[in-house]
Amino acid sequence: AAGSTVTAAGTTNVDLTTVGTSTATVVGGKSVNVTAVTGATRVTGAAITDVTINAGGVVTTVDNLGGALGATTSTGTTLKTVTLNGMAGAAATISGAAVDTINLNNQTTALATTVTNATSTALTINATNAGVAAVAFTPVAGVTFAAGTAATSVTVNSLGVANNIQVGGGAVTALNLNGSANLTLTNQTVAAAATITSTGAGNRTLSTTLATDTKYVGSTGADSVSFAATTVASSLGGGDDVATITAAITGA
Numbered sequence: 001a002a003g004s005t006v007t008a009a010g011t012t013n014v015d016l017t018t019v020g021t022s023t024a025t026v027v028g029g030k031s032v033n034v035t036a037v038t039g040a041t042r043v044t045g046a047a048i049t050d051v052t053i054n055a056g057g058v059v060t061t062v063d064n065l066g067g068a069l070g071a072t073t074s075t076g077t078t079l080k081t082v083t084l085n086g087m088a089g090a091a092a093t094i095s096g097a098a099v100d101t102i103n104l105n106n107q108t109t110a111l112a113t114t115v116t117n118a119t120s121t122a123l124t125i126n127a128t129n130a131g132v133a134a135v136a137f138t139p140v141a142g143v144t145f146a147a148g149t150a151a152t153s154v155t156v157n158s159l160g161v162a163n164n165i166q167v168g169g170g171a172v173t174a175l176n177l178n179g180s181a182n183l184t185l186t187n188q189t190v191a192a193a194a195t196i197t198s199t200g201a202g203n204r205t206l207s208t209t210l211a212t213d214t215k216y217v218g219s220t221g222a223d224s225v226s227f228a229a230t231t232v233a234s235s236l237g238g239g240d241d242v243a244t245i246t247a248a249i250t251g252a
Helices: none
Strands: 004-008 014-017 024-028 031-035 041-045 050-054 059-064 081-085 091-095 101-107 111-116 122-130 143-146 153-159 162-168 174-178 182-189 195-198 204-206 215-217 223-227 242-245
Touching (some): 014 024, 024 031, 031 041, 153 182, 215 223
Parallel strands (some): 014 031, 059 091, 122 153, 122 162, 153 174, 162 182, 182 204, 195 215, 204 223, 223 242
């Protein structure tokens, strides 16, 4: 369809494909799959449970509506998982009070993903070759994630060959880096006294110097971490690690 709007009952699965710069709009539905080349993509509904966007262009908006009339933005509790595959656009906004999993696959261009969720305390990001070029897997700048305001725990599962992303959340006290693929965090935004923990065999590179009260716990991979005037004890684990000290250390 060229420039399509599909309206569906909350019990109906929807599969929509648009062409060129056409806008893809889905209102309602349950499990929603949209393929859009370069046009905008918008999915809204009070009963959507999972949404997959393939090559969505320009701006992608997914909004799980809630409230008594099922029309209040960001407050629905049915949407759990959103999958973004090779997005062409530069921004994706995912809204809902129960969103807890974002899958980002084969993202070779800049994409800012923002989760609007004032309720859920945990977010899992499954990144597969995100923020890297196809084939060569060299870094691509601008792939970012912003967690919801209530998220105190964010887990990044680094899958595929390599991932190069930015992760942040003002309330995050536990940032967990899992998976066997190498992971570079171009920046990390966490709350005061946060702990960043790496598990799995993948290498971890943190490009931004840690705050003085942020603790890092490494694993078996090669960790590269910069510390300022840290006041907490950190451990890089058992890999071939590099610790860069940018100021006097006052902690243990």
